[in-house]
Amino acid sequence: MTITQLEYVLAVAEHQNFTKAAEHRFVTQPTLSMQIQKLEDQLDILIFDRSKKPIELTEVGKRIVAQAKNIVNESHRIQDIVDQQKGFIGGEFKLGIIPTVMPTLLPMFLKSFIKKFPKVKLKIEELTTEEIMSRLNEGHLDAAIAATPLESETIKERVLYYEPFVAYIPENHRLKSKKTIDVSDLDLEDMLLLEDGHCFRDGVINLCKAFKTQHDETFQLESGSIETLIRLSDENLGMTLLPYLHTLELNKSQKNNLHYFTEPSPAREVSLIFHKSELKMQIVNALKDNIASIIRGAIAFQNVQIISPLSK
Structure with missing residues (x-):
């Protein structure tokens, strides 16, 4: 019995096809x-x-x-032990990032990380939390970057x-005149939301439901991107909630529509x-340290209340 044989078994179990498994393992099907x-x-x-x-x-x-999964993973750990002993930080590293974090966080740390760790070959995918x-x-x-806590034992x-x-908050909205707003002011019936499947959407719904009883009515508008929500709000179709980093790139006119919450501010926890x-x-630690050092200068809020990203 060999590790290679077990890797072939795992490939066929995953792809449910000998030809596809062989292609994945870069060997001939025979x-x-x-x-x-x-x-x-x-x-x-x-x-x-x-x-x-x-x-x-x-x-x-x-x-x-x-x-076989346990055996193959443990065999890979031997190389990992050697890499750590040598202080080597390199090789392929597959990283997933949720859609509401990808466009703001990735440009902040990617160039710096690549420059500092040129031997790491990052393969980055935009994926939902479920994926x-x-x-x-x-x-x-x-590894992945997502909103937490996710309450998973694994x-x-x-x-x-x-x-x-x-x-x-756009012009003509009922909350426009308020300098700061309370969570109790929110109402899902006049709020633009992301489409189902986004954990930020679930966080917004959890936030509203925690402070106010909602009617079981259909939401007026839903979109697949925060940028679209902003454009719809600019057309006076409703208010929306944005993650703070998304507000940094708004133009001067759009920034006039921003209203902050009274403390403790509702917030999401973003984790590796x-x-x-x-x-x-060693790569996980390098990523965490690199991102943490960059993000410190962008977010200075301390008094926050973490809102669960889990659908309830």
Whole structure:
């Protein structure tokens, strides 16, 4: 039994197809099939039911795959130990970032991180929190940046910063005359929201529901991006809430529409998250330190109240 054979088994279990698994592992399909066949012969069992389309794991195959993941991860840990001993920070690192953080945070730290750690090959994807959690648990991401806490036993969280919510209120809105607003002023019925699937949307809904009973009415308008929400609000179609970093790039006219909350300001907690068995901790630590050092100069708010990003 070899680590390579177990890696081939994991690839077929993931892709449910020998040809796709071989492409993923950069080997020929006959080579991959032969190695898995050798392993099955050695163990005297069938790992895959090849009569099914797509290919399925047998019952014993499911248990073997679960154990194979542990073995392959532990084998990778040996190289990780060597890298840490040598102080080496490099190699491929797959990072997921939620959509409401990506456009503001990434430009702030990416250039600095690449310059400081040129041997790290970052592969960055914009993903929802649900996609991030799934990929972290499946081993397809090394880490992610998301709103927390996520209350997962398998995921560790390291807080990067607390980002206050800021109200964006257009002309002719009922709250326009207020210099600062209270959470109790909010009403979902005249608020523009992100589409379902965004944790920032869930945070806004949780914020409103915590202080005020809402009617079960359909929201007037929903959008897939914060930029669109701002444009819709500029057309007097409703107010919206923005994460603080999104307010820094607004033009002078738009900044006149910003209204801050009375303290403690509602805020989201943004963290670097990773699976509890993550191997590349030297890169995780480098990312956290780099981002934290940059963000300190952008967000100075202290008296905040963290709003849960989880749908309730």
